[in-house]
Amino acid sequence: MWDSVNGLSEVHPNLKKEEGAEQKPVGQYDDSAYIAYMNQRIKIHEDMIKQEMKDDEDYLSLSVKNADEQAKAVMDAQLGTIKSQEMLVDARVKTEMFGNIQELDSYKQLIQQKLAAQLAYYNQEEALARAEGKDTQKFEDDKVKAAQAAATAIVKLEQKAAQDVRTAWDGVFKPIEASFTSNITKMIGVPSAGVHEFPRRRGSLR
Numbered sequence: 001m002w003d004s005v006n007g008l009s010e011v012h013p014n015l016k017k018e019e020g021a022e023q024k025p026v027g028q029y030d031d032s033a034y035i036a037y038m039n040q041r042i043k044i045h046e047d048m049i050k051q052e053m054k055d056d057e058d059y060l061s062l063s064v065k066n067a068d069e070q071a072k073a074v075m076d077a078q079l080g081t082i083k084s085q086e087m088l089v090d091a092r093v094k095t096e097m098f099g100n101i102q103e104l105d106s107y108k109q110l111i112q113q114k115l116a117a118q119l120a121y122y123n124q125e126e127a128l129a130r131a132e133g134k135d136t137q138k139f140e141d142d143k144v145k146a147a148q149a150a151a152t153a154i155v156k157l158e159q160k161a162a163q164d165v166r167t168a169w170d171g172v173f174k175p176i177e178a179s180f181t182s183n184i185t186k187m188i189g190v191p192s193a194g195v196h197e198f199p200r201r202r203g204s205l206r
Contacts, residue, residue, distance in 0.1 A: 074121070079118075082114050082117070098165075101168075108157065111154055
């Protein structure tokens with residue numbers, strides 16, 4: 001009797017099983033052949049799953065690469081625009097009497113724009129790395145370095161502007177001060193009108 005649940009050959013308990021004869025239904029496969037067939041199907045499915053996983057990994061890697069290239073292109077374009085604007089400010093500085101002072105705010109804005117472009121790029125790179133399960137500490141370090149570089153650049157600009165202020169004041173007031181000192185010296189060196197110095201008598205205490 002064929003058991004459809006476990007696939008074993010059985011006989012009715014009231015009937016005597018023939019010695020040396022195995023009861024198999026018509027069309028039943030040999031156990032070893034059936035097991036080999038099932039193992040082959042299992043392996044095929046495993047290979048299919050592995051290939052699908054590999055395809056997913058390849059797709060993710062390609063997507064990350066494309067996103068990385070796109071983010072880098074956007075940042076490079078922004079930095080290129082900022083560089084062009086910086087050159088225009090440099091040109092204005094040369095034509096203005098107190099250029100570094102007058103254009104200080106313009107320089108600061110460009111530095112902030114540059115920092116914003118860099119941070120946006122590092123944030124996107126960090127998100128892509130996190131999606132791939134990679135370490136993101138490098139991007140945190142890059143963001144800190146970019147912020148420090150921007151702060152340092154602003155401090156240098158302010159120091160240069162302060163020096164220009166001192167130089168400008170020196171250029172304006174030093175000639176005036178020198179002229180004023182020269183006039184005072186001349187006035188002190190000339191006797192006032194109506195005042196005469198009498199000759200000293202010999203033996204005078206004066």
